[in-house]
Amino acid sequence: MYKKITLILMVVLMVIVPGCSAYRRSVPPSETPPPRQQSTPSGDLTKEDRLAKSDLEAVEENINGYNIEDDLRITQTTEQEEENRISCLSEEQKAQVLENIGSKRMNTVLEEYDSPLPETINASIQYFQYDMAFDYFLITAEDGAEIRENPIPDATVVDRVENLDKVSLLQRVEGEELEGSEIWYRVAFANGDEINEGYLHSTTGTPRNFRFERMQNAINQLKQQVDEGNLHFISNYKNQNGAPPQEGDAAVDEYGYRVYHSAPAYEQADTDSDFRYIPDGMLIRILEETDAFYYVNVPTFDGDYYIPKQYIDPDVTLSQLNHVVVVDRNQQNQASFEVSEQGLNLVSYTLSTTGIPGDFSFETTLGTYKAIEKRDRFEYLQSGTQDIAGYAPFAIRFTGGAYIHGVPVAYEEQDGEKVDPGLIEYLHTIGTFPRSNMCVRNFTSHVEFLYNWMDIQNGAVIVIE
Known part of the structure; x- marks a missing residue:
C-alpha cells in the first residue's frame, strides 16, 4: 500500500516539475x-x-x-487614434480654471463641480503619477465626442475626446436641446501644455467623482469598531478550512457572495438552521463561543451569526x-x-x-x-x-x-x-x-x-x- 502511494507521488512530481521549469523570465x-x-x-x-x-x-x-x-487593444487603438492626447487636469489646475471662469452665451448653470477634500481629511499625497481633479467626466460615446465652445449642437468645435477618455468637470448647465436633453457639461482638459475648456452633451458620457466623505464615513465606522475591541476575520482561502455547504448549483448566494472561499453563517447554533455566506477576509467580532461555534457580529451585514470554529483563527486579529x-x-x-x-x-x-x-x-x-x-x-x-x-x-x-x-x-x-x-x-x-x-x-x-x-x-x- 505505502509503495503504491509513493509511486503515485513520484509520477505526480515528474509531471509537475517539467511544467514549472518551462517558465523563465x-x-x-x-x-x-x-x-x-x-x-x-x-x-x-x-x-x-x-x-x-x-x-x-x-x-x-x-x-x-x-x-x-x-x-490592451482598446488602449493601443486609442493612443494611435489621438495625435495629441487629451488628459484630465489636476485638482490644482481645475481650481484655477474655476476661479477665472466666466459665463457664456446660452448657458444656465445648474451645478458647479467643486468638490473639496473634507476639512477632516489631511492632504498628504505621496503618489503623483496620475494627478487628476476630484470631479471628472467619463466619455462613454462609442465614437468619441466633440467638445464645443458653447452648449449648442452647431457651436465651434474646440477639441475632440475618444471613448473612455476622462476630462475634468466644471459645471452642469442647461443649453440647447439635443437628442431629447438640454443638459450639457462644461469640462476642462489639457492638450500638451495648453489648458482649454468647452462643453460636452450629456449623452456623450457620465459624471464621476472621488466621494471622499463616503469613504471617510466607512473608515470612521471601522475605526470605531476597532477601538471597541479586536476584530477577527473569516479564513477560508481556497476552502482550506473546509468547503461550506451548498444549496443547489448556484455559485453565489442571493446577496452576491460566493460559495467558494466562504464560511457558512448560521442563524442558530445548528448546522441544520438557515445560513448565508461570509467571504474569506471579511472582518467580524467574536461575541461568544460554544463547543462548535463562534457567535459573531458581522458589521458589513449588520447582523449576528454562528460560525463553525474552523473558519476563524482566534489568535489573529485586527x-x-x-x-x-x-x-x-x-x-x-x-x-x-x-x-x-x-x-x-x-x-x-x-x-x-x-x-x-x-x-x-x-x-x-x-x-x-x-x-x-x-x-x-x-x-x-x-x-x-x-x-x-x-x-x-x-x-x-x-x-x-x-x-x-x-x-x-x-x-x-x-x-x-x-x-x-x-x-x-x-x-x-x-x-x-x-x-x-x-x-x-x-x-x-x-x-x-x-x-x-x-x-x-x-x-x-x-x-x-
Missing part, C-alpha cells in the same frame, strides 16, 4: 524584477502549514472578466487600524488613507477597475476586509483550463482569491516556453466600468506604491457602492 535591460518574497503570513493557516506553502499555491483562477487582450484602502465600486476609483491621532491622511487617490458578474467572473463584493497578505506577483489560469496564462504584479489580497493588483501580464510563447514580456503600466480601460474577475485592477505604478506602503498587519480594505 526575459527581463528587458531597463527593468529590474522585484525579488520573489514569501507571502506575508495571513493567519488562515497554522505555523507549520505556512512554512509548507509552495509557490504553486499562489496560482489563482483567471482574474480577467474580459480577455486582457481586449483591454487590533489597530493604520492603513485603509477604500474602493468605490460605483465610481470605479479608490483612495488610500493613513489613520492617525490627528485624523485621516489621504496618501493617494486613483482610478481602478472592479469585477464584473458573468458566467466566468464575479463582482468585487461589498464589505470591510482585512488586508491579508502581499504577493510581489501571482499567476493566474486561462479560463476553463489548468494552463497558466499570466501573472499580476504587486498584489494585496483581501478576500478569497481577490487582490488589489497591477495590470495583468499575459505570458508570451517563445520556442515552446512561456516568457514574461515585462510589466505593463497602463490600460485605458482602468477607471471606466467593471472588467475584472473579483480583483481590483490598478495602474501598475500605483499598486507598487500601495504594495510598499500598506501595513499588512494593521491594514484593511473597504469596498463601497
Whole structure:
C-alpha cells in the first residue's frame, strides 16, 4: 500500500516539475524584477502549514472578466487614434480654471463641480503619477465626442475626446436641446501644455467623482469598531478550512457572495438552521463561543451569526487600524488613507477597475476586509483550463482569491516556453466600468506604491457602492 502511494507521488512530481521549469523570465535591460518574497503570513493557516506553502499555491483562477487582450487593444487603438492626447487636469489646475471662469452665451448653470477634500481629511499625497481633479467626466460615446465652445449642437468645435477618455468637470448647465436633453457639461482638459475648456452633451458620457466623505464615513465606522475591541476575520482561502455547504448549483448566494472561499453563517447554533455566506477576509467580532461555534457580529451585514470554529483563527486579529484602502465600486476609483491621532491622511487617490458578474467572473463584493497578505506577483489560469496564462504584479489580497493588483501580464510563447514580456503600466480601460474577475485592477505604478506602503498587519480594505 505505502509503495503504491509513493509511486503515485513520484509520477505526480515528474509531471509537475517539467511544467514549472518551462517558465523563465526575459527581463528587458531597463527593468529590474522585484525579488520573489514569501507571502506575508495571513493567519488562515497554522505555523507549520505556512512554512509548507509552495509557490504553486499562489496560482489563482483567471482574474480577467474580459480577455486582457481586449483591454490592451482598446488602449493601443486609442493612443494611435489621438495625435495629441487629451488628459484630465489636476485638482490644482481645475481650481484655477474655476476661479477665472466666466459665463457664456446660452448657458444656465445648474451645478458647479467643486468638490473639496473634507476639512477632516489631511492632504498628504505621496503618489503623483496620475494627478487628476476630484470631479471628472467619463466619455462613454462609442465614437468619441466633440467638445464645443458653447452648449449648442452647431457651436465651434474646440477639441475632440475618444471613448473612455476622462476630462475634468466644471459645471452642469442647461443649453440647447439635443437628442431629447438640454443638459450639457462644461469640462476642462489639457492638450500638451495648453489648458482649454468647452462643453460636452450629456449623452456623450457620465459624471464621476472621488466621494471622499463616503469613504471617510466607512473608515470612521471601522475605526470605531476597532477601538471597541479586536476584530477577527473569516479564513477560508481556497476552502482550506473546509468547503461550506451548498444549496443547489448556484455559485453565489442571493446577496452576491460566493460559495467558494466562504464560511457558512448560521442563524442558530445548528448546522441544520438557515445560513448565508461570509467571504474569506471579511472582518467580524467574536461575541461568544460554544463547543462548535463562534457567535459573531458581522458589521458589513449588520447582523449576528454562528460560525463553525474552523473558519476563524482566534489568535489573529485586527487590533489597530493604520492603513485603509477604500474602493468605490460605483465610481470605479479608490483612495488610500493613513489613520492617525490627528485624523485621516489621504496618501493617494486613483482610478481602478472592479469585477464584473458573468458566467466566468464575479463582482468585487461589498464589505470591510482585512488586508491579508502581499504577493510581489501571482499567476493566474486561462479560463476553463489548468494552463497558466499570466501573472499580476504587486498584489494585496483581501478576500478569497481577490487582490488589489497591477495590470495583468499575459505570458508570451517563445520556442515552446512561456516568457514574461515585462510589466505593463497602463490600460485605458482602468477607471471606466467593471472588467475584472473579483480583483481590483490598478495602474501598475500605483499598486507598487500601495504594495510598499500598506501595513499588512494593521491594514484593511473597504469596498463601497
